Amino acid sequence: MLISFSVQNFRSFSEKQTLSMVAGSGSKRNERYSIPTGNPLASHALRSACIFGPNGSGKSTFVTAIGFFRDFVISSAKNTQEGEAIPVTPFKFDSNWRNQPSEFEIAFVYSDTLYQYGFALDKERVHGEWLFARPNSPATKTRMLFQREFDSGTGQYAWRINPRRVKGERDLWKESTRDNALFLSTAIQLKAETFRDIFHWIQTRLRLLKSPDRLSPTFTAQKIAKDGWERKILAFLRGIDIGIESISVDEKEFHPSDPPSHSLFSNKARDDLAPISTDAETFVVKPIHETAEGGSVVLEFEEESDGTQVLICLSAPLLDVLESGYSLIVDGLNNSLHPLALKYLVNLFHNPNLNSGSAQLIFASHETSVMAKGFMHQDQVWLLEKGDKNNSIMTPMSDYKVRDISNFRKAYLDGRYGAVPRLGEFVDG
Secondary structure, three states, X not given: OEEEEEEEOEOOEOOOEEEEOEOOOOHHHOOOOEEEOOOHHXXXXXXXXXXXXXXXXXXXXXXXXXXXXXXXXXXXXXXOOOOOOOOOOOOOOXXXXXXXXXXXXXXXXXXXXXEEEEEEEOOOOEEEEEEEEEOOOOOOOOEEXXXXXXXXXXXXXXXXXXXXXXXXXXXXXXXXXXXXXXXXXXXXXXXXXXXXXXXXXXXXXXXXXXXXXXXOOHHHHXXXXXXXXXXXXXXXXXXXXXXXXXXXXXXXXXXOOOOOOEOOOOOOOOOOOOEOOOOOEEEEEEEEEEOOOOOEEEOOHHHOOHHHHHHHHHHHHHHXXXXXXXXXXXXXXXXXXXXXHHHHHHHHHHOOOOOOOOOEEEEEEOOHHHOOOOOOOHHHEEEEEEOOOOOEEEEEHHHOOOOOHHHHHHHHHOOOOOXXXXXXXXXXX
């Protein structure tokens, strides 16, 4: 599960900003808010977290930073060539940052071991890369697995690879690592078993969704048609009371001229909404409603409201996240959704009976209704706003001394804590 993610010198972020999912003393006492990790360095992790901020504050950029991190880990060794530019954008509003490397770091727990992995890079090369691990064992300290740092004076990399913890062809992996690629990614391509768990968690268990209203219903349709998920998905939709009694899924032959179908779970990390219809079939979702006479009527998917379409598209992906124990990051989860529907989705992750697989939800939103008394803990709320230098600044709500999150919501909307739009009067001419 995700413990923290940090970003520095990337787009609207200049100084290092960190989203922490570590539960504080209050939230870790309530299983609604937190999950035991099995590791003493971070004994409990939050089930969910919400990032609030006005338009242009950096919410989407933070999600993009996580996406860039994941994409570069997965693809840097296999999808780039020697000398090819790295597609990273530094903070441009200050010349001191413009020529500095961008930095990304993640901490997560997998199989009771806490891993801390990060890298620093610019468009030309990786300047630094590091990996540490802390197993859940008595009297065990944090172990350095490897470090790599570029020396601009010599034009060479300084390497430290722990021979006791990293078994295999270490020299081959090191020599095969290009300047514009990650050692972790290269070693995995060369069958380094030591790093298998780290790479697997980043590739398969860290999930991103840039906007729910960009999803198509294909993944939901496939889970109904191929995996028998109709009962699960209908239970999910009936819980929101949108009037759908059943769902018909029609299978048809796929043609290249058809509009692309998208899924939350594409292997292309750059955009998790990439086409998945690689076989000769595709699926069409048709919701079924009850009529006033007690009969039924079948609607085309496009005849449903935007909110209902989003909920149908989200149903199978969210249920899959809950069942598999993934960490899901979503930008604009509230898009096209009623505030009560948003709370319903978040509550799925807060319910220990439904979320028994330690899944996590991190979402960016404008909708403050989740700041209701007893619904979220202050540890789960983060505020994002622009500083005086156009830089994004992330602040945890726990930094403010408030007893009631609902009182904080009112004060937040009144502008006492920033991270709200600064509205002026429109003057034409």
